[in-house]
Amino acid sequence: MNIALSCKDIVVEFDGFRAVDGVDLELARGEVHFLIGPNGAGKTTLVDAVTGLAKYTGSVVKDGEELRGRKVHHIARKGIGRTFQTATVFEALTVAQNLDIAAGAGRSPWTLLRRRRHLPPHVRATMERIGLGDRADTPAGALAHGQKQWLEIGMLLVGDADVLLLDEPIAGMGHDERETTGRLLHDIAADRAVAVVEHDMDFMRAFASRVTVLHAGAVLASGSVDEVSGDPRVQEVYLGTAKEPADAATA
Numbered sequence: 484m485n486i487a488l489s490c491k492d493i494v495v496e497f498d499g500f501r502a503v504d505g506v507d508l509e510l511a512r513g514e515v516h517f518l519i520g521p522n523g524a525g526k527t528t529l530v531d532a533v534t535g536l537a538k539y540t541g542s543v544v545k546d547g548e549e550l551r552g553r554k555v556h557h558i559a560r561k562g563i564g565r566t567f568q569t570a571t572v573f574e575a576l577t578v579a580q581n582l583d584i585a586a587g588a589g590r591s592p593w594t595l596l597r598r599r600r601h602l603p604p605h606v607r608a609t610m611e612r613i614g615l616g617d618r619a620d621t622p623a624g625a626l627a628h629g630q631k632q633w634l635e636i637g638m639l640l641v642g643d644a645d646v647l648l649l650d651e652p653i654a655g656m657g658h659d660e661r662e663t664t665g666r667l668l669h670d671i672a673a674d675r676a677v678a679v680v681e682h683d684m685d686f687m688r689a690f691a692s693r694v695t696v697l698h699a700g701a702v703l704a705s706g707s708v709d710e711v712s713g714d715p716r717v718q719e720v721y722l723g724t725a726k727e728p729a730d731a732a733t734a
């Protein structure tokens with residue numbers, strides 16, 4: 484396995500409450516790694532820790548560098564990108580401008596905001612790749628919900644992220660959009676590590692290369708889809724005390 488990111492013994496505490504309680508996680512290039520678990524399991528908090536938004540103890544290593552204690556922008560520059568449960572595109576700017584800005588760290592804001600006659604080729608190619616090739620001049624605010632998620636993923640791609648942490652990317656999408664998203668995730672995972680926080684079990688079964696189940700801040704199980712779905716402890720969490728994952732998708 485080509486490990487892109489290695490997390491060891493991650494603990495995040497809020498006033499003594501352990502939202503993440505000793506998680507080990509390895510993300511490999513070439514894999515779409517699903518992080519599942521009931522509401523409150525600590526999935527988003529784990530992503531927050533890795534991306535520098537939540538304080539933690541333990542270790543996060545990428546390309547030999549320890550990232551604990553590093554600033555958010557440093558971690559982003561190291562190629563770790565994430566999306567949020569609600570989209571964070573610039574609504575008033577066009578699809579092309581959003582991508583151009585994400586691609587343009589280092590250029591002046593004025594250059595970035597001026598409409599350019601020609602987009603850089605890699606920005607144009609990414610726009611095609613995320614299915615928005617004919618939407619270059621559409622304001623991001625006018626995109627459908629699913630298209631905004633694709634735009635966000637595109638913004639991470641043009642920013643050269645090679646570890647992508649996507650927090651519930653298909654929430655609110657219809658069937659066809661989910662299929663398109665699943666294929667996109669596998670396409671971009673070819674030479675990157677992609678982690679997907681998700682509640683939708685059908686989507687997970689269809690597109691996961693590997694699954695880690697979090698429960699009460701800790702890893703309950705990890706392995707292939709079959710290994711994890713056959714694990715009695717996982718069944719207990721999903722069929723016993725926990726909320727049904729299908730309901731949780733709207734949370």
Ligand SMILES: Nc1ncnc2c1ncn2[C@@H]1O[C@H](COP(=O)(O)OP(=O)(O)OP(=O)(O)O)[C@@H](O)[C@H]1O
Nearest residue numbers: 497502520521522523524525526527528529731734
């Ligand atoms: N800033 C915070 N302060 C205090 N408690 C928090 C904070 N952020 C999260 N928590 C708590 O930590 C636990 C884990 O929350 P988290 O958002 O990581 O869960 P999740 O697995 O992403 O859930 P969901 O599937 O609902 O998005 C929850 O009990 C939550 O209430």
Ligand SMILES: [Mg+2]
Nearest residue numbers: 526527528568
């Ligand atoms: Mg969450």
